[in-house]
Amino acid sequence: MELKTIQTPRVPVRYFESGKGEPLLFLHGAGGLDLDQMFLDALAANFHVYAPLLPGYGDGEECAELRDMLDFTLHTWDVVDALGVEDPILVGFSMGGMIAAEMAAVAPHAVSRLGLIAPVGLWLDEHPIPDLFSMLPFELPKYLFHDETAGAKAIGANIDLTDPAFLQTFLIRNARQLGAAGKILFPIPDRGLRDRLYRIRAKTLLLWGESDRIVPPAYARAFQSAISGADLVLIPEAGHMVAFEKTAAVTGAIERAFDARSATTPA
Amino acid sequence: MKFTWFNLMPWPYLPDDFREKHHSVWVDIDSKLFDPVKSHEVYNTYLDLLEYAATLGFDAIGANEHHQNGYGLMPSPNLIAAALARRTEDIALLVLGASIALYNPPVRVAEEFAMLDCITGGRLVAGFPVGTSMDTNYCYGQIPALTREKYREAHDLILRAWHEREPFAFNGRYTKLRYVNIWPRPIQQPHPPIHIPGGGSIETYDFCIDNTYSYSYLSFTGYLRAKLLLQGYWERVAQRNADSSPFRAGFAQTICVADTDAEAERLYAPHVNYFYNRCLHVYPGFADAPGYRTIKTIQKGALSQYAPLRGFDNLTWKDLVEGGHIIAGSPDTVRQRMEDLIKGLHVGHVFCLLHVGDMPKEKCMYSTRLFAEKVMPKLRGLFPEYAHDDRFWCKPLEKRVRPGSLPAAPETPELAGQEA
Numbered sequence: 001m002e003l004k005t006i007q008t009p010r011v012p013v014r015y016f017e018s019g020k021g022e023p024l025l026f027l028h029g030a031g032g033l034d035l036d037q038m039f040l041d042a043l044a045a046n047f048h049v050y051a052p053l054l055p056g057y058g059d060g061e062e063c064a065e066l067r068d069m070l071d072f073t074l075h076t077w078d079v080v081d082a083l084g085v086e087d088p089i090l091v092g093f094s095m096g097g098m099i100a101a102e103m104a105a106v107a108p109h110a111v112s113r114l115g116l117i118a119p120v121g122l123w124l125d126e127h128p129i130p131d132l133f134s135m136l137p138f139e140l141p142k143y144l145f146h147d148e149t150a151g152a153k154a155i156g157a158n159i160d161l162t163d164p165a166f167l168q169t170f171l172i173r174n175a176r177q178l179g180a181a182g183k184i185l186f187p188i189p190d191r192g193l194r195d196r197l198y199r200i201r202a203k204t205l206l207l208w209g210e211s212d213r214i215v216p217p218a219y220a221r222a223f224q225s226a227i228s229g230a231d232l233v234l235i236p237e238a239g240h241m242v243a244f245e246k247t248a249a250v251t252g253a254i255e256r257a258f259d260a261r262s263a264t265t266p267a
Numbered sequence: 268m269k270f271t272w273f274n275l276m277p278w279p280y281l282p283d284d285f286r287e288k289h290h291s292v293w294v295d296i297d298s299k300l301f302d303p304v305k306s307h308e309v310y311n312t313y314l315d316l317l318e319y320a321a322t323l324g325f326d327a328i329g330a331n332e333h334h335q336n337g338y339g340l341m342p343s344p345n346l347i348a349a350a351l352a353r354r355t356e357d358i359a360l361l362v363l364g365a366s367i368a369l370y371n372p373p374v375r376v377a378e379e380f381a382m383l384d385c386i387t388g389g390r391l392v393a394g395f396p397v398g399t400s401m402d403t404n405y406c407y408g409q410i411p412a413l414t415r416e417k418y419r420e421a422h423d424l425i426l427r428a429w430h431e432r433e434p435f436a437f438n439g440r441y442t443k444l445r446y447v448n449i450w451p452r453p454i455q456q457p458h459p460p461i462h463i464p465g466g467g468s469i470e471t472y473d474f475c476i477d478n479t480y481s482y483s484y485l486s487f488t489g490y491l492r493a494k495l496l497l498q499g500y501w502e503r504v505a506q507r508n509a510d511s512s513p514f515r516a517g518f519a520q521t522i523c524v525a526d527t528d529a530e531a532e533r534l535y536a537p538h539v540n541y542f543y544n545r546c547l548h549v550y551p552g553f554a555d556a557p558g559y560r561t562i563k564t565i566q567k568g569a570l571s572q573y574a575p576l577r578g579f580d581n582l583t584w585k586d587l588v589e590g591g592h593i594i595a596g597s598p599d600t601v602r603q604r605m606e607d608l609i610k611g612l613h614v615g616h617v618f619c620l621l622h623v624g625d626m627p628k629e630k631c632m633y634s635t636r637l638f639a640e641k642v643m644p645k646l647r648g649l650f651p652e653y654a655h656d657d658r659f660w661c662k663p664l665e666k667r668v669r670p671g672s673l674p675a676a677p678e679t680p681e682l683a684g685q686e687a
Contacts, residue, residue: 133411134294134550135552139552179412186408186558187408
């Protein structure tokens with residue numbers, strides 16, 4: 001994938017681009033795009049994939065003017081406009097799913113296909129979402145992955161935070177990335193999306209790992225009942241990082257739902 | 268020199284296996300460990316100790332703000348200050364401070380500080396901390412990356428509320444008010460002196476220099492470790508061509524005084540141990556919410572002092588004394604080390620943490636009295652060239668009323684009224 005930069009009215013945005021086919025915009029979760037490379041490559045086999053980084057992620061410039069949910073939503077629309085794509089297939093994971101759902105709710109006529117992979121944005125008192133912000137690296141795998149051991153290896157959870165040089169790099173990355181994410185996720189990842197979901201007109205696909213311990217599948221049903229006609233695909237033996245753990249199942253479901261070429265019977 | 272007697276107000280009944288069995292002393296501390304009935308005595312003893320210190324020649328007694336914290340029982344420092352306001356007569360009250368980003372609207376702080384200033388006859392020294400990440404983000408839910416912007420706006424609003432003489436509209440990002448017009452207004456005009464606790468960011472250095480606020484470093488790790496941070500501050504003061512009055516800075520230090528060094532260890536070691544090895548058991552995940560500290564500050568290496576990721580090792584009395592976490596010993600030992608602290612850090616304000624951990628009142632009184640009588644007088648005369656710098660301290664009314672000045676028994680008021 002190629003890493004490029006595009007200028008939006010507020011801030012230059014870094015994004016990955018690859019593949020041919022229908023334009024598909026992928027919005028990453030609070031952890032950034034590090035674990036999404038395989039997934040994006042797989043998507044690029046059938047789609048023209050754009051994966052922008054939120055300001056503060058990767059080597060991208062920060063943007064102090066992005067403060068609340070509306071700012072994040074309109075910023076991402078600015079990115080779509082800057083890329084010059086119309087009605088892209090909008091796919092978002094976790095925090096990115098929350099942003100994608102907001103985008104589809106504020107501009108229902110501009111989004112006809114929406115893929116939400118374990119999105120946040122709702123809050124159920126009976127199923128509190130764990131506090132990602134106070135977790136130390138070694139605590140993350142058991143929440144993020146179905147296969148904790150493989151997950152720990154993938155994210156380097158057993159890093160040595162007592163090494164001061166490494167610690168500083170780690171803290172700066174956290175401050176930039178999770179600092180930005182916190183604007184819409186801290187302390188509770190609910191900015192009123194529930195009240196706006198009814199506006200979504202897109203054909204919506206919900207994808208969820210069955211053993212998601214960050215956003216448990218109860219949320220899948222909450223999203224499904226709030227978005228008219230939404231389909232839900234539950235993927236076994238997958239945690240919150242479902243696109244990493246079950247790449248083929250997730251890309252397959254997206255292709256079946258949104259790729260005109262794989263449609264067996266015309267509507 | 269200005270000496271403030273300070274008590275963090277720790278809960279003295281944390282179990283022996285607290286560190287092993289409990290997640291954190293702060294934020295999600297087990298509420299079953301708090302016994303409201305016992306707290307009745309704890310609070311009143313702590314207030315008695317503050318009032319006791321007020322009789323011994325300290326310049327101020329102090330209160331601070333923490334939330335959901337096993338070693339800080341003052342979610343509202345202004346309540347403590349209000350209790351002290353009526354029970355003391357001449358001593359300054361230092362509230363260090365009220366976390367202004369947490370009050371909605373922040374003019375609440377302008378009002379309460381004004382009330383305290385009026386009740387005490389101008390004895391208030393005000394403090395405006397950003398607040399720790401534990402308090403501000405995890406307990407009070409402020410968004411980490413927006414906390415500082417909100418803090419600055421709250422500060423600007425409070426200062427305008429104190430300065431302006433006409434009602435005004437305030438169109439902030441975080442607070443919108445059509446009619447800002449605080450009533451009452453402080454006695455000290457335009458406002459009480461302001462101290463800002465900071466953790467080593469250049470932005471806060473500049474904020475203090477620009478506004479003539481005193482910069483205070485509230486650390487538990489002692490004066491030896493504070494050198495770098497305060498050196499950075501004084502370098503900045505010099506760069507900005509401000510004068511180098513020591514009253515531009517303050518430092519908090521744990522102090523224990525006894526007759527001899529050996530007696531100090533015998534008397535105070537268990538309580539110091541309780542504080543450093545039990546009370547400071549903060550879960551590292553709560554120490555620094557991502558976005559709370561600016562990138563610049565992290566790059567400077569100014570990390571949270573509360574929960575080093577290595578964890579606090581089990582620190583012995585010897586470690587703590589030699590490392591300068593605590594200054595403890597005979598009056599001579601303490602005087603010598605206090606002089607090192609004051610000169611080394613170039614600080615005019617010392618916040619003396621003379622109550623430590625689960626120290627009982629008798630020991631605390633003993634240590635406090637020895638410090639006041641045998642140490643403090645010998646340190647008073649440091650920085651004679653700045654003795655008259657009163658920019659960072661309160662200016663009480665000369666004629667102040669005394670609490671409890673009602674006549675013993677009322678005259679017949681109706682008649683008195685009619686005669687007039």
